[in-house]
Amino acid sequence: MTRARLTRGAIGVxxxxxxxxxxxxxxxxxxxxxxxxxxxxxxxALLPVDPEFLEGSLVTMGNWGLGLLxxxxxxxxxxxxxxxxxxxxxxxxxxxxxxxxxxxxxxIPLAILLIPDDAMMKVSVIVxxxxxxxxxxxxxxxxxxxxxxxxxMRTFGFGSLAVLGRVSLPSAAPFMATGVRIAAGIxxxxxxxxxxxxxxxxxxxxxxxxASSGNRMDLIMAATLWAGLFGVGANLVLQAAERRLxxxxxxxTGGVRT
Amino acid sequence: MNVLNRLxxxxxxxxxxxxxxxxxxxxxxFPPPSExxxxxxxxxxxxxxxxxxxxxxxxxxILPSLARMFVGWFLAALFGxxxxxxxxxxxxxxxxxDGLIEFGRAVPPPMLLxxxxxxxxxxxxxxxxxxxxxxxxxVLLNSVDxxxxxxRTYTETATVFGLSKAQHLRVVVIPAASPKIxxxxxxxxxxxxxxxxxxxxxxxxxxxGYQLLQAQRSFDAAGVWSAIALLGVLGYxxxxxxxxxxxxxxxxxxxxxxxx
Numbered sequence: 458m459t460r461a462r463l464t465r466g467a468i469g470v471x472x473x474x475x476x477x478x479x480x481x482x483x484x485x486x487x488x489x490x491x492x493x494x495x496x497x498x499x500x501x502a503l504l505p506v507d508p509e510f511l512e513g514s515l516v517t518m519g520n521w522g523l524g525l526l527x528x529x530x531x532x533x534x535x536x537x538x539x540x541x542x543x544x545x546x547x548x549x550x551x552x553x554x555x556x557x558x559x560x561x562x563x564x565i566p567l568a569i570l571l572i573p574d575d576a577m578m579k580v581s582v583i584v585x586x587x588x589x590x591x592x593x594x595x596x597x598x599x600x601x602x603x604x605x606x607x608x609x610m611r612t613f614g615f616g617s618l619a620v621l622g623r624v625s626l627p628s629a630a631p632f633m634a635t636g637v638r639i640a641a642g643i644x645x646x647x648x649x650x651x652x653x654x655x656x657x658x659x660x661x662x663x664x665x666x667x668a669s670s671g672n673r674m675d676l677i678m679a680a681t682l683w684a685g686l687f688g689v690g691a692n693l694v695l696q697a698a699e700r701r702l703x704x705x706x707x708x709x710t711g712g713v714r715t
Numbered sequence: 716m717n718v719l720n721r722l723x724x725x726x727x728x729x730x731x732x733x734x735x736x737x738x739x740x741x742x743x744x745f746p747p748p749s750e751x752x753x754x755x756x757x758x759x760x761x762x763x764x765x766x767x768x769x770x771x772x773x774x775x776x777i778l779p780s781l782a783r784m785f786v787g788w789f790l791a792a793l794f795g796x797x798x799x800x801x802x803x804x805x806x807x808x809x810x811x812x813d814g815l816i817e818f819g820r821a822v823p824p825p826m827l828l829x830x831x832x833x834x835x836x837x838x839x840x841x842x843x844x845x846x847x848x849x850x851x852x853x854v855l856l857n858s859v860d861x862x863x864x865x866x867r868t869y870t871e872t873a874t875v876f877g878l879s880k881a882q883h884l885r886v887v888v889i890p891a892a893s894p895k896i897x898x899x900x901x902x903x904x905x906x907x908x909x910x911x912x913x914x915x916x917x918x919x920x921x922x923x924g925y926q927l928l929q930a931q932r933s934f935d936a937a938g939v940w941s942a943i944a945l946l947g948v949l950g951y952x953x954x955x956x957x958x959x960x961x962x963x964x965x966x967x968x969x970x971x972x973x974x975x
Contacts (some may be wrong), residue, residue: 462810489834531802548724549942555725556951560909563924563943566916570939571744589763646823650913653825654928669829677830681822688821 474498492675500679510664514683517661520576521648524583531584532591533633540599540629541621552641553592561586561647565654579651586641586647591633598632599625631703638695645688720732746937772926780922781909781949783839787846795851799896800888809859816855818950823851824910829915832906836891842914849910851905857899861892894968897961904957908923908950923949 476493481493492500496552504510539546565582572578602625652662661684668676729748736747746754759773766774802809824845831841865888873887914923923942930938962969 462813465807465810466814470814472811473815478798491834547721551722551725553729555947555951557944558905558908558954560905560912560950562909562913562916563927563946566927567939569816570934570936642821642823644782646909649823650825653828653913653917664827665829669833672833674830674833677826677833681830683825684826685818685822688823689818692817692821696835 470622490674492678497678500675504676504683505677509659510680510683514661514687516657516659517648517652518687520579520583520651520660521641521644524648525587525637525644526689527580528584528587528591528640528644529637532588532636533595535632536592536595536633537599537621537626537629541625542618546596557589557593560651561589561643562654565647565651568651569613569655573628575655575657577655578655579648582651583644583647587644590639590643592634594632594636594639595629598629601632607641608657609634631699631706633693634699634703638692638699641691641695642688645684645691649684743934744936750937751940751944752838754935754937756947758938758941759945775790776921776923776926777945780915780924783842783846783915783922784907784911784953786851787843787911788904790843791847791851791903791907792854794847795854795899795903796858796896799855799899800862800884800892802855803859803862803892804884804888806863809863811906816852817833819848820852820856825913828914832918838920841918842911845914846907846910850906853906854896856902857895858892859903861895862888864895865891882963890967894965897965901954901957901961904953905950908946912946946948 477494481491485491486493504603521704539549561582564585568578568585572581606624606628607620610624620653648660649662649665652660652667656666657663661680665677668674668680733747733749736742736745759770759777760768762768762770762773769777802812827848828841828845831844835844869887869891870883873883878886891892911922912924912927915922916928917923919928923946927939927942927946930936930942
């Protein structure tokens with residue numbers, strides 16, 4: 458089953474590349490100056506030995522990882538706290554509902570004004586954008602805790618901290634993990650956006666802007682290919698971790714969610 | 716009373732913010748909320764009554780921004796739903812493109828801004844292409860999922876009644892998939908707002924995002940804050956309108972499933 462899927466996927470990718478190659482070489486390439494897949498793949502293969510690209514992607518991924526980590530450190534405790542104090546949550550909820558619709562990239566110009574340090578500014582906007590999915594999912598998970606399990610613990614004379622540690626947290630953890638996975642994608646968008654707006658010495662976005670000012674579309678596409686592969690890789694790792702850690706949760710809910 | 720109970724915290728925060736920025740931390744970068752509101756009024760809402768009080772700035776920036784966002788979103792929704800329903804109905808076909816979709820949605824869309832700028836040499840085409848590319852994935856994936864997981868009983872009933880392929884699609888598959896499709900559309904809408912802003916900041920000559928960048932470049936902190944507030948209000952309104960529309964369209968679904 459999985460092997461058949463992999464074969465089909467490989468055929469699909471190969472077919473896409475071949476059709477793209479033909480269409481660009483024979484048709485689109487005559488009006489637009491767009492690089493063919495073979496040219497893009499060739500550049501992409503060379504990029505890992507290009508020190509500028511390598512350093513840039515390390516900087517971007519570093520900001521991404523750090524921002525995501527800090528966001529987890531803030532949003533998870535906050536979500537658990539609010540989730541276990543209904544009155545506090547009721548009070549704060551409207552504030553969250555007002556802040557959440559603000560498109561996160563709009564924060565970047567403000568961050569540039571407020572935070573003079575470039576790296577700090579970039580990490581901050583990543584943190585801000587990643588907070589929301591993690592916080593919302595943690596809250597959702599805290600609401601989803603089975604009340605019977607909580608009441609049973611209480612009946613057995615456990616205090617509220619024990620209930621939190623033994624029932625609420627484990628039961629909300631899969632939701633937190635889903636929030637982190639969603640945030641990981643958003644964090645990458647923000648990491649690149651901040652570099653596009655603020656520039657900087659190094660970074661994936663900086664590299665793409667430089668390549669575009671030299672009209673090197675093949676280089677941008679190659680860098681984009683790596684960015685996409687990085688996104689796929691991060692997603693796969695987080696998904697595998699979720700499946701492994703929370704196997705019991707997916708068994709219980711009976712879903713093979715992706 | 717109920718509203719008071721629910722919302723008391725927001726005015727409290729606003730008041731604390733006002734007092735802090737007026738008396739404790741006095742900085743141009745942190746204007747008090749009243750100043751932000753005044754700046755927003757000056758920028759966009761102090762126009763003549765005949766134009767609903769909108770200023771030239773508002774007409775020249777807010778309207779193009781909204782138009783870009785909705786056109787991009789609409790195009791992505793159209794492609795996404797059509798392709799998604801086709802892929803969802805054919806398991807083998809979706810097997811071939813799964814990998815490509817997985818890759819496409821992992822690409823951070825802003826990476827493509829510099830590319831589209833070189834390719835199209837035009838601001839509008841760049842912005843639209845970025846929005847369409849970025850927001851198509853949630854619609855596509857949800858449509859695939861919705862069309863794939865149509866209840867077997869429905870499809871078998873349709874076969875028994877001898878519905879043609881087109882009828883089957885129109886009467887059974889699309890309605891059954893529509894709750895998922897709407898969920899995807901809603902996700903895409905908020906993503907479209909984000910990409911609208913970044914594409915205007917990076918390659919724009921007008922729009923709220925462009926105004927935001929201009930305010931930042933001229934160190935007009937109140938202008939930056941008010942543009943962010945305006946975007947938040949727009950995001951809230953657009954989302955609420957969508958939820959309202961969704962409720963009307965999917966009223967049968969809610970009734971059938973007894974969702975309050």
